[in-house]
Amino acid sequence: MLYHSTRNKALTADSCRAVLEGLAPDGGLYMPAALPAFDWTSCLDGNALSMSADILSALLPDIPDMQKLVNLGYADKFETDDLTPTVSVGDFTVLELFRGPTAAFKDIALSILPRLLTTAKAECGVQEDILILTATSGDTGKAALEGFKDVPGIRICVFYPDGGVSPVQRKQMVTQEGRNVTVCAVEGNFDDAQTGVKNIFNGFRDKQLPFRLSSANSINIGRLAPQIMYYFKAYADLVRRGEINTGDEVNFSVPTGNFGDILAGYFAKKLGLPVGMLICASNANNVLTDFIRTGTYDKRRPLLKTQSPSMDILVSSNLERLLYLLSGDCELVASLMQQLSENGVYTIPDDLKAIIQSEFWAGCCTDEQARDVIGRVWKDYCYLCDPHTAAGWAAAEEYRNVTGDERPMVVLSTASPYKFPAAVLQALDEANENDSEFRQMEQLHDVTGVPVPPMLAGLEQKEEKHTRVIPKEDMPAFVLSL
Numbered sequence: 001m002l003y004h005s006t007r008n009k010a011l012t013a014d015s016c017r018a019v020l021e022g023l024a025p026d027g028g029l030y031m032p033a034a035l036p037a038f039d040w041t042s043c044l045d046g047n048a049l050s051m052s053a054d055i056l057s058a059l060l061p062d063i064p065d066m067q068k069l070v071n072l073g074y075a076d077k078f079e080t081d082d083l084t085p086t087v088s089v090g091d092f093t094v095l096e097l098f099r100g101p102t103a104a105f106k107d108i109a110l111s112i113l114p115r116l117l118t119t120a121k122a123e124c125g126v127q128e129d130i131l132i133l134t135a136t137s138g139d140t141g142k143a144a145l146e147g148f149k150d151v152p153g154i155r156i157c158v159f160y161p162d163g164g165v166s167p168v169q170r171k172q173m174v175t176q177e178g179r180n181v182t183v184c185a186v187e188g189n190f191d192d193a194q195t196g197v198k199n200i201f202n203g204f205r206d207k208q209l210p211f212r213l214s215s216a217n218s219i220n221i222g223r224l225a226p227q228i229m230y231y232f233k234a235y236a237d238l239v240r241r242g243e244i245n246t247g248d249e250v251n252f253s254v255p256t257g258n259f260g261d262i263l264a265g266y267f268a269k270k271l272g273l274p275v276g277m278l279i280c281a282s283n284a285n286n287v288l289t290d291f292i293r294t295g296t297y298d299k300r301r302p303l304l305k306t307q308s309p310s311m312d313i314l315v316s317s318n319l320e321r322l323l324y325l326l327s328g329d330c331e332l333v334a335s336l337m338q339q340l341s342e343n344g345v346y347t348i349p350d351d352l353k354a355i356i357q358s359e360f361w362a363g364c365c366t367d368e369q370a371r372d373v374i375g376r377v378w379k380d381y382c383y384l385c386d387p388h389t390a391a392g393w394a395a396a397e398e399y400r401n402v403t404g405d406e407r408p409m410v411v412l413s414t415a416s417p418y419k420f421p422a423a424v425l426q427a428l429d430e431a432n433e434n435d436s437e438f439r440q441m442e443q444l445h446d447v448t449g450v451p452v453p454p455m456l457a458g459l460e461q462k463e464e465k466h467t468r469v470i471p472k473e474d475m476p477a478f479v480l481s482l
């Protein structure tokens with residue numbers, strides 16, 4: 001199947017190349033030239049693994065043996081066989097995306113992306129190993145390490161800012177097992193680590209290297225496509241429980257940062273799934289709320305630090321794919337992206353704004369409002385959610401109140417509450433007696449009785465394997481020595 005850049009229809013690649021290259025040569029993102037015909041009703045009859053294989057083979061048809069890759073990618077990694085369970089909570093259905101190896105929703109894509117990459121590599125006749133280089137401010141690094149560990153033909157190196165990630169996040173990374181993994185702290189902040197990685201990509205471009213550099217972030221279609229599955233899975237659960245009939249429309253509320261998760265929902269809709277409204281939920285960094293409500297995207301504002309850090313983003317890179325999908329106009333997309341990089345702001349035409357508003361609704365909440373949701377949902381339904389999920393819940397409630405739309409609502413839950421124990425304890429009005437996040441997890445467990453995810457329980461005792469700290473200037477030499 002042919003893919004092309006969102007900014008230029010003439011820059012094409014087949015689905016293997018699109019996965020292997022990640023970003024198109026002009027800086028655009030790869031999109032299918034046309035979405036395939038898809039038998040969505042028979043897809044719904046399967047389980048999570050077969051749904052995933054059906055969807056991935058439709059979108060990435062040049063990658064062979066998809067069912068095998070999917071089975072290998074997810075085998076024995078998730079808490080439940082259905083990967084992404086749904087739970088009925090009050091008026092809503094919560095779709096739990098955090099039952100994977102690192103208790104964050106990024107596990108779903110990062111468990112399978114390595115298999116897609118190595119197969120695409122073989123199909124394209126690329127011989128050398130791939131080295132995945134990532135700078136992380138916390139969650140992505142660990143999910144990538146778990147996904148790529150011991151995958152043949154791939155190595156992974158993760159840099160994190162020394163002192164710049166939470167103690168639990170650090171411990172998760174420095175205890176990482178696997179023959180092909182390296183984790184290293186960099187003196188400086190996240191920007192230093194990220195700039196260091198970018199400099200390596202630029203500086204090594206024309207060098208003869210024993211490996212091919214690649215990254216694991218969500219601009220890669222191979223990371224986006226695996227996320228479509230859980231929209232089908234949630235819908236199938238509702239049908240099986242008799243809450244809807246096949247064909248009824250369902251709304252989804254999605255905690256949003258880079259716009260990857262919610263865009264996967266729009267892909268599900270384009271593949272035929274009866275998705276009603278997609279609700280884009282933000283925290284106090286509400287650039288997307290403003291955009292969907294007004295048609296103007298304006299990143300010229302301070303980035304606020306919130307209790308839902310994975311949504312602290314000012315430039316949502318996957319929004320570019322939505323602009324292309326809805327307009328079909330590469331020149332328009334190229335011009336909007338140029339305005340964004342030069343002026344930090346763009347405004348879309350009124351007809352495009354009308355289309356977006358017919359498919360998407362947007363809401364945002366403060367940390368205080370998110371804590372209020374966590375407290376209420378615990379008190380009313382004995383269900384514990386994290387601050388990201390709470391933003392999704394708040395937007396879902398606001399949407400219902402404002403519009404009166406009573407179609408079934410699925411709220412996507414993107415992280416375990418145990419990843420943010422301080423914020424959750426505060427929301428439950430529990431005095432936070434501990435500085436240590438590990439003690440806070442125990443306290444949260446004592447207060448609620450909710451089980452600690454297996455990956456986080458016992459973490460404190462695990463052996464630290466990766467304890468190097470280097471100055472940022474040494475990053476290129478460090479990578480060359482791998």
Ligand SMILES: *Cc1c(COP(=O)(O)O)cnc(C)c1O
Nearest residue numbers: 256257258259260261310414415
């Ligand atoms: C990455 C992340 C998000 C945002 O997802 P996008 O695909 O970037 O929109 C939301 N919640 C959590 C916990 C995340 O890790």
